[in-house]
Amino acid sequence: MKHWLLYGLLTLGCVLLVSCASNTSDADLQSDSDSDSTQLDGAGCAPILQIYPTSFTFTKATPSNPETKQFRIQNSGNCPLVVYNVELAQSGQGYTLERDFDPGAEVPATDSEEAPDLRFKLSYHPSTDGAEDTATVTIYSNDAESPLELTANAQVGACELDLSYASQVSGFLDFSGSSGPKVVTVANPNDTNVVLLGVMIPEDPKGVEYSTEICLLKGQGRAQCNLSVPISIAPLAKIEITVTQIGNTGLEKAGLTLVTDCPGHTSTVVPIRSVLPPPCLEAAPGNIAEPMLQSFFTPNGLKRHVVIYNCGPTPLKVTSTQLSSDQGASPWTLAFDPNAALPIGAYGVRAYVLELNPGILEPQSGQFTLELNGELKLTYPLQLLAPNSDLLPVANAGEFEDFLGMKVDKPFNLDGSASIAGTNGINELGYLWYLLEKPAGSKVILNGPPGLAKKTVVPDLAGDYVFGLQVQEKAGQKLFSMPDPLIVVVSE
Numbered sequence: 001m002k003h004w005l006l007y008g009l010l011t012l013g014c015v016l017l018v019s020c021a022s023n024t025s026d027a028d029l030q031s032d033s034d035s036d037s038t039q040l041d042g043a044g045c046a047p048i049l050q051i052y053p054t055s056f057t058f059t060k061a062t063p064s065n066p067e068t069k070q071f072r073i074q075n076s077g078n079c080p081l082v083v084y085n086v087e088l089a090q091s092g093q094g095y096t097l098e099r100d101f102d103p104g105a106e107v108p109a110t111d112s113e114e115a116p117d118l119r120f121k122l123s124y125h126p127s128t129d130g131a132e133d134t135a136t137v138t139i140y141s142n143d144a145e146s147p148l149e150l151t152a153n154a155q156v157g158a159c160e161l162d163l164s165y166a167s168q169v170s171g172f173l174d175f176s177g178s179s180g181p182k183v184v185t186v187a188n189p190n191d192t193n194v195v196l197l198g199v200m201i202p203e204d205p206k207g208v209e210y211s212t213e214i215c216l217l218k219g220q221g222r223a224q225c226n227l228s229v230p231i232s233i234a235p236l237a238k239i240e241i242t243v244t245q246i247g248n249t250g251l252e253k254a255g256l257t258l259v260t261d262c263p264g265h266t267s268t269v270v271p272i273r274s275v276l277p278p279p280c281l282e283a284a285p286g287n288i289a290e291p292m293l294q295s296f297f298t299p300n301g302l303k304r305h306v307v308i309y310n311c312g313p314t315p316l317k318v319t320s321t322q323l324s325s326d327q328g329a330s331p332w333t334l335a336f337d338p339n340a341a342l343p344i345g346a347y348g349v350r351a352y353v354l355e356l357n358p359g360i361l362e363p364q365s366g367q368f369t370l371e372l373n374g375e376l377k378l379t380y381p382l383q384l385l386a387p388n389s390d391l392l393p394v395a396n397a398g399e400f401e402d403f404l405g406m407k408v409d410k411p412f413n414l415d416g417s418a419s420i421a422g423t424n425g426i427n428e429l430g431y432l433w434y435l436l437e438k439p440a441g442s443k444v445i446l447n448g449p450p451g452l453a454k455k456t457v458v459p460d461l462a463g464d465y466v467f468g469l470q471v472q473e474k475a476g477q478k479l480f481s482m483p484d485p486l487i488v489v490v491s492e
Contacts, residue, residue: 045341047109048077049143050171056137056152058124059160061094066125072117073139075107076171082106082142086120090135095152096123097137124154159194159262161233162187163270172273173243173256181244184256184270185217188233196231198259199241201272209247209274210254215240245275279373280312284434284447285470288378292432292449294368295479296332296356297385300392305468305483306352306368306380307434308344309445315343316372323354323382325366331357331384332366344372347443351436351468354382361387390476391422397469397486406490408462414486417453419471422481428452430472432480439463439490459490 052072061067075081083105088097100119107116122137135152165184167174173182188194201210215225217238233239243256255269284307286292294304310316318340323330335353344350354368368380396418406412416431431453435446439461446457450472459465465488470480 045079046077047075047079047081047107047141047143049081049083049139049141049146049148050074050076051139051148051150052171055160056122056150058152058154061124061126061154062129063126066123068121068123070119070121072119073107074117074171075109077143078109080106080108083118084140084142087138087140088122088135089138090133093127094125094131094133094154095135096125097121098123122152124152126154155263159190159192159260161194161258161260161262161268162189163258163268165270172271174273175245175275176273181242184241184243185238186233186241186258187238188235191235193232193234195261196229196233196239196258197261197266198229198257200257200259201243201254202257203254204247209245210272211244211246212256213242213244215242243272276314277312279314279316279376280310281316281372281376281378282309282311282445282447283307283378283380284309285432286449287447290449291378291380293381293383294354295383295385295477296354297388297479298356298361300388300482301385301479302356303482304354305434305436306354307436307447307468308350308352308370308372308378309435309447310344310346310348311443311445313346315345316348316376317343317374318350318370318372319374320369320371321352322369323366324369325364327362327364327366330366331360331364332368332382333357345440347441349435349438356384360384385477385479388477388479390424390473390479392479393422393426393471393473393481394420395469395471395481395484396420397467397484400487403486403488406459406488408459408490408492411456411458412488414455414457414467414469415453416469416471419453419469419481419484422473424476424478425474427472427474427478430474430478430480431455432470432472434468435465436468436485437464437466439465457488459488462490462492464489 052074058067073083085103086097086099088095098121105118107118126133132154137150137152139148140146163184163186165173165182173184175182199212199214204210213225214227214231215222216227217223217240222240231239254272254274256272258268260266282288283291295301296304321334323332323334325331332354335355363386364384366382368382370378396416398415403412414433419426429452430450432450433446433455435444438444442461444457444460467486467488468483470483472478472480
């Protein structure tokens with residue numbers, strides 16, 4: 001018996017603890033914003049809240065000299081961001097919050113480096129020397145991850161580094177506009193030496209996508225390059241870190257990470273926006289080079305799948321879909337898909353369900369055409385056959401219980417041999433397997449011509465994989481059965 005699973009989406013508020021800060025003023029705001037950024041990813045048409053700087057740690061506040069930080073709320077998404085409120089809750093005393101905008105203010109979506117923003121100030125005035133009070137700043141918005149909770153704290157004796165780079169207003173070390181090297185200048189504003197212990201891009205541990213070079217600055221030029229960590233940076237001294245993108249696979253998420261011996265702030269991350277490669281497209285049934293003819297007939301051939309695979313990191317935007325008939329009005333329709341307007345994300349998959357309209361019997365031919373990213377076109381040939389009274393095979397993709405305990409990177413075999421023959425038998429090379437759904441980020445693709453009943457799959461990520469199977473007649477018109485789905489849950 002097939003199991004139909006109901007999946008729920010659990011949305012969690014994001015609680016972010018960040019550390020190490022600078023003093024007040026717009027100048028300090030600029031240097032703080034260089035350090036790193038908090039980004040909440042969205043998909044399709046969605047606002048994405050970003051806040052600069054991300055350091056909510058107060059290091060210089062005293063009873064006689066309070067410390068104030070100014071923060072900017074920006075929108076890196078492609079829909080307007082509405083900020084409903086910014087609230088302060090604290091354990092202990094000493095924090096005050098001041099908004100420079102009214103609740104419900106809007107930040108438009110923009111690609112400009114001079115991005116508009118909303119601002120608020122957070123001040124800390126300790127009652128005693130050495131106090132280490134904490135507070136929580138909560139930002140309510142229409143971002144999918146709202147509310148965003150940020151923890152402010154005080155750390156006496158903490159230190160920091162000031163970072164600056166050309167695209168700092170955007171919050172990214174940005175290779176998307178030009179692929180040339182990017183330079184991050186690192187300055188030590190502290191009264192004591194800071195030791196740089198590591199410079200790395202954790203998402204690229206073998207240095208395939210990016211290379212880094214460290215140079216010591218002296219005056220207006222570079223005094224020494226190709227330095228290796230650890231490096232002791234004297235007060236007011238500066239170094240330059242040059243980052244070059246050398247690969248072209250386009251890591252979805254990466255960040256330049258600096259590790260120091262600063263108490264309370266040992267790690268600083270500068271997010272990287274990569275140059276993405278050209279779009280990559282595959283399809284099933286068949287493949288992009290040979291899309292398989294899809295046959296419809298009554299009463300047993302009323303529904304077919306066409307599956308689009310994004311085989312790369314560059315999103316695929318479906319700019320148009322069209323069902324047409326060579327004889328006039330199309331007898332086919334697309335089943336409703338709530339995600340149809342959203343791009344197919346990196347290594348994503350989208351299954352289209354083509355259905356034959358009821359009451360149409362006249363044989364005819366047509367096409368299902370998709371246009372992606374405004375330039376890629378894929379056309380599946382369609383045909384409506386005369387009513388067929390033969391009993392078709394009944395596909396059996398397997399049972400949910402047969403695939404319990406599947407693990408990442410461990411192969412398993414799909415097996416359609418339990419399918420039931422119809423009037424004209426089953427073609428032993430007529431088992432058509434394809435993949436309908438998979439975990440986000442999985443690179444598994446299942447397509448190509450029909451073949452044997454068994455198909456080996458190696459899952460690369462934990463999550464739910466949904467497979468489809470159609471079985472072909474051995475004789476007669478060699479028609480395919482209706483599709484049969486199978487859900488396989490894979491764990492780490």
